[in-house]
Amino acid sequence: MKPWGRTMKRGLPALVLGWCLTFPALAEPYRPAADDEVLESLPARGENWRELRELRQKVKENPADPGPAMTLVRRYVELGRAESDPRYYGHAEAVLASWLRAAEPSPEALTLRATLLQNRHEFAKALEDLSRALARQPRLAQAWLTRAVILEVQGNYPAALNSCLPLARLASPLTSAVCLNSALSLSGQGDFAYQRLGLALAQTEADGPEILWAQVTAAEIAERLGRFDEAERHYRKALGLNLKNAYLWATYADFLLDRERPKEVLNLLKNETRPDNLLLRLTLAEQRLGSPALSAHVDALKARFAASRLRGDTTHQGDEARFTLHLLNEPIRALELAKANWAVQREPRDARILLESALAAGRNDSAQPVLDFIAQSRLQDVRLRGLGDRIMANSR
């Protein structure tokens, strides 16, 4: 009954299936009317671009010198971050390629490749590169940190903690504190970790991006502990730094959505429609407000997810599950996506969308692995606890 039932809902069995499988209908191409019609604005002109051009030139002139090449790779990665644009990662990979063909690639090149692999959620390969790099150069702070972040995303908190420990000697006190306390807060020591991170923040002389990272981490810990006013204060301090950071905006938008403040999300993100993750939050806010842009943005997201699925990309499954559950209202498909996502990454937000989808789809059994994980890791999160309680109540 169930599968028919679902198709019956729309009366169009093939609709959902068809949507998943079809090549995007190629639109009708056109001939622009005038020569001065602007077709595309290129990103990162100005200073960045000049710097990149010079670096590329240097790399070309000194093909045997790793210095300029590694600098160029790093600049591409940083730009990819700032603009949240994966094309830069591709360019970085191309520059890196010849240095990785060496019999024994340098620890730095391996660490950079691990970063690129991590971007594509190829965590196992990334960890392998990091191990190789650290075997050759155990004092490579970047490799320890990247390793800790990946292990944390995978939900392996004890291992993440271990990878943070060397940073106490190799990196700044704040970096080390953020790394350690983030992992601690996720494994049952939320209050302690929050307090320690607060102390580190109070004593630091660090600047810009490091503070932003620490404030956002503190905000997330406070949120998981249900201390929303404190979370808000951290978010505001992070925003006050005026640094462009898509992750900060996305988590703060989620915070505002949870606090039923969609109007502020609209103000925060109304011009941020290019990154999919920000467009998703904006669209969720528009849904709550019944805003007229809603359906256009839903269509845009649908097209973007379809486009990335077409190239075999599965890094968006977590966001796609949220989109499918809350905006398309298809809990069963959302649950499948959330489960596939959970197999790869296990941050609290990944647990959350899986529990939400399982609840909406009435499939408590699917939630069990996540509930087990939460119990086992002693992950503290008031939002997850609420969802878990509802699932337990349903099962009775």
Added chain:
Amino acid sequence: MKALLLSLVLGLWAACAQAHKPSDSYLSLKVEGDSVQGRWDIALRDLDYAIGLDANDDGAITWGELRTRQDAINAYALTRLHIAADGKDCPARADDMLVDEHTDGKYAVLGFLAPCSGEPQTLAIVYELFFDLDPQHRGLLRVERDGRTDTAIFGPDTKRFELTRSAPRDPWREFLGFGHEGVWHIWIGYDHILFLLSLLLPAALVMEAGEWRAACGFRRAFWDVFKIVTAFTLAHSLTLSLAVLRFVELPSRWVESAIAASVAAAALNNLYPMFQRRRAALAFAFGLIHGLGFAAVLLDLGLPDNLRLLGLVGFNLGVEAGQLAIVGVSLPLIYGLSRYELYSPLVLKLGSVCIAGVAFLWLAERGFDLRLMAF
């Protein structure tokens, strides 16, 4: 060092929330006779990175700048695409260049024609665009041949795709396939079944002085049903054809809601007869809407142009066959049961109440996008 450490960490995180789109191109080929027609959509950003399009370095690519680079673009792209028929090159000749928009911006649309020396049995495509500049670039291929579509993804490790001509599709099997889909859709389409049932329930009765009474003779009931079914069939075949041939297009939510409404109306008509003598007319009017529902299903099955008529006829016959099977089973039952006193209150009235109830739920669900029922 510290700044670098951090910038990488901030990014590690940002990466968990990827955005924008990695580089893709869309290559669409159509094999007709001994030549291959191509359409290749390549992002302007990628072309600019590879060969430079922004002549005046102002960060904006205009149509003028793109147009003057047309030859360079064709030379760059087409030397990185090799099409061969049975081992012999089909050299691509550039045609017109246009522009199109994808989710991440504007693309140059290269049209080209690649004549082969004969009708290819095996078509080989080797794709090498941009991999040296961006190993994450992917070429998304679609090949159409003999009404069939194949797709593939080119990457640095999968640069080659081969397509061997399969036996031409057997039209008879295609026809049966569509027929099968038609039967299946009627079978799982509770709304169509309930609509038909609502019209059939009173078939062996007559309305006399506001009360349903059993009518005499199977023949009468049979002709009554025959008229209703024929009217329904004519109407839905008409709109099904119009919609599949793209003469009519209505939003699916509207159509689905109207179908639910038609079920409700047909059921209510049994309780508060308004059209008891003209149920065939009712069947015709609402059949027009059901046809649009059938069309949506058929269109979603993906009808290649050359199979459009075949698919339409096959699917329609399948729908009729499924419908006849339902009538064939229910008519004797309805006739047999209607000889009992309790038929009118229990089967006809209670049944119609239930059907109307279900239909109203559907209507609410479809019209207002609510979710009420388990199915």
